[in-house]
Amino acid sequence: MISVQRPMDSQVVELLGRNRLTDEILRSGLEVAHPSRDRGIDLIAYADIDTNVPSFIARPIQMKAASTQSFGINKKYEKFPNLLIAFVWNLARGSNEVETFALSYQEAVIFASNMGYTSSPSWGTGSYTTTRPGVKLRDLLAPYRMTPARWWERVTSGT
Numbered sequence: 001m002i003s004v005q006r007p008m009d010s011q012v013v014e015l016l017g018r019n020r021l022t023d024e025i026l027r028s029g030l031e032v033a034h035p036s037r038d039r040g041i042d043l044i045a046y047a048d049i050d051t052n053v054p055s056f057i058a059r060p061i062q063m064k065a066a067s068t069q070s071f072g073i074n075k076k077y078e079k080f081p082n083l084l085i086a087f088v089w090n091l092a093r094g095s096n097e098v099e100t101f102a103l104s105y106q107e108a109v110i111f112a113s114n115m116g117y118t119s120s121p122s123w124g125t126g127s128y129t130t131t132r133p134g135v136k137l138r139d140l141l142a143p144y145r146m147t148p149a150r151w152w153e154r155v156t157s158g159t
Contacts, residue, residue, distance in 0.1 A: 008067050008091070008092055013065050013066065013067050013091055013092075014063075014065050016065065016091045017063055017064075017065020017066075017088040017091055018042065018063060018065070020065075020088055020091070020095075020098055021042075021043065021061070021063055021065075021086055021088055021100065022034075022043065024100055024146060024148065024151060025043075025045045025151050025155075028149070028150075028151035028152045028155075029047075029052075029148070029152055030045045030046060030047055030151060030152060030155055030156075031045070031046050031047070031048060032045055032046075033046065040062060040076065040077060040079075040080060040083075041060040041061065041062060041080065041083070042061055042062055042063040043060075043063065044059070044060050044061065045058065045059050045061055045084075045151065045155045046058035046155070047152075047155060047156050052156070053156055057155065057156050058155075059083075059084050059154070059155045060080055060082065060083050060084070061083070061084045061085075061086050061102075062077055062080075062083060062084070062085050062086070063085075063086045063088060064085060064086065064087045064088070065088045065091060066088065066089050066090075066091065066131070067091050067092035068089065068090060068092060068131065069089045069131065069132070069133050070089070070129060070130070070131045070133075071087060071129070071133045071137060071141075072127065072128060072130070073085070073105075073108045073109060073112045073117070073127065073129075074126060074127040075126045075127065076126065076127075078105055080105070082104070083104065083105050084102045084103065084104060084154060084155075085102070085103050085104070085108050086101070086102045086146070087100065087101045087102075087141075088100050099145060100145070100146040101141045101144045101145055101146065102144055102146050102150075102151070102154055103141075107144070111137065111140050111141070112128055114140065115136065115137055115140075117130070
């Protein structure tokens with residue numbers, strides 16, 4: 001049998017990213033809700049009341065899925081308190097190469113500023129995106145690479 005891999009369109013990348021992100025969060029022991037409409041929040045990760053948390057805790061998540069790698073920030077997400085932006089990378093590669101990074105909106109803006117992105121004309125109009133994150137940006141992102149334990153911590157600690 002011959003296997004042919006076709007290029008993924010943006011809808012397939014979005015679906016794969018959402019499913020991968022949902023899988024990662026569920027493996028952490030959290031629950032996931034998918035809003036019916038996309039108004040800036042792609043999913044909500046939450047912890048029910050149990051022995052690990054004293055009350056219901058939830059975090060909205062905006063997902064940025066990429067077949068390779070992409071980092072972007074948009075001023076429109078500033079209005080969502082406690083928003084996490086999840087960057088799901090390398091979806092066109094094998095599942096062992098997929099990486100997810102999660103930053104708060106404020107952290108993403110700090111990274112963008114450190115990289116000089118907030119001085120760009122595109123940031124002046126509200127957003128900045130790069131599809132070629134270099135070594136410096138990858139080094140900044142490294143501590144934000146997600147694991148099940150990190151997902152639990154990011155969602156339940158509120159940071």
